[in-house]
Amino acid sequence: MYQPKDSSQSPRFCGVRTFMRLEHVRTTDNVDFAVLGVPFDTAASNRTGQRYGPQHIRNFSVLLRPYNPDMEIDIFQYCSGIDYGDIDVVPGNALRTYGRIVKELRPLLQKNIIPIMMGGDHSITLGHLRAFYERFGPIALVHFDSHGDTWDHYYGEKYMHGTPFRRAVEEGLLDVDHSIQVGMRGPLYSADDIEDARRLGFEVIPMKEVRKTGFSEVMDRIHQRVGDRPVFVSYDIDFVDPAFAPGTGTPEVGGPTSYEALEYVRGLDGLNIVGFDLVEVLPSYDQGEITAVLASAIIYEMITLIALKKRRSHQERRSGVARQ
Secondary structure, three states: OOOOOOOOOOOOOOOOOOHHHOOEOOOOOOOOEEEEEEOOOOOOOOOOOHHHHHHHHHHHHOOOOOEEOOOOEEHHHOOOEEEEEEOOOOOOOHHHHHHHHHHHHHHHHHOOOEEEEEEOOOOHHHHHHHHHHHHHOOEEEEEEOOOOOOOOOEOOEOOOOOOHHHHHHHOOOEOHHHOEEEOOOOOOOOOHHHHHHHHHOOEEEOHHHHHHHOHHHHHHHHHHHHOOOEEEEEEEHHHOOOOOOOOEOOOOOOOOOHHHHHHHHHOOOOOEEEEEEEEOEOHHHOHHHHHHHHHHHHHHHHHHHHHHHHHHHHHHHHHHHHHO
16 A cells, blocks of 8 residues: 655655655556646646646645545545656647647556646646546546636637637547536636537536535535546636635636635545546745645545545445345
8 A cells, every 4th residue: 555654753844745745656556546747838828837836736735644634534544545756748739748648647547546637737638538538438527617618729729728628528528418617707708708618518607606506506516417427527726716826827816715625626525536637736826835735735635535435435345245
């Protein structure tokens, strides 16, 4: 079993930075999840520097501990995880980068290891979805963001951080009938920026509607929409209000608090999640590292979901043996 280094015995400022002080090893043996960096940012439209997001998140994540009191679970009693390192992206070339993403994720997915990717701008998610399509066919999507990222093009370019989910639908990578986007807000070029996503087949819950209906209703709609389908979760840090996550490229006011940001991940427990990504962390705008604090905590909650699923499976096996 792979688990973090014990920070009560080894000071956090010692050693090479990995996520949560997990072992940095490229293996698919005895692993339930793998954290990977995808440091690509040359499909961003305004602020850049998201290529440094993975190392920024890792740097703060050393403060994380194995017991999650909110979910009442010791994560590494039930699952084994590693920091798989970074994918060698191709700066300035999204398409070649997608090819490398697929190649790196393929052996993990073949072993049913759950990858957790740290971006990087949101264009990288198209590469992730191509890899998951190879393994699962069209997959459901839960997308937390302040933007729908379903534009047809940006400056005439088809592969930008504002276009990945339109490309994913066009390529047949998504089961759109079981996919949902949550949190869209802010000024738009036209009403089509929201309606285009609906025309593509997504259920869309803008932030105004989130506030009106409340957290429980939103989570119910997510679970009803996804059902038991294999689902990929894509979490853009700009889903969160910039008061709590200023370190991002396209901040939009009026979003969730940091506590709410964690609750939206915790509320996904019970879904058949097969992969995650968290994108658009931009260190140069991250005053006091508060975005890194939140990003590392969101990924921690994602890992917790894996442990909760493993615990349920373990309990079901034990109860089955007892009945026999």
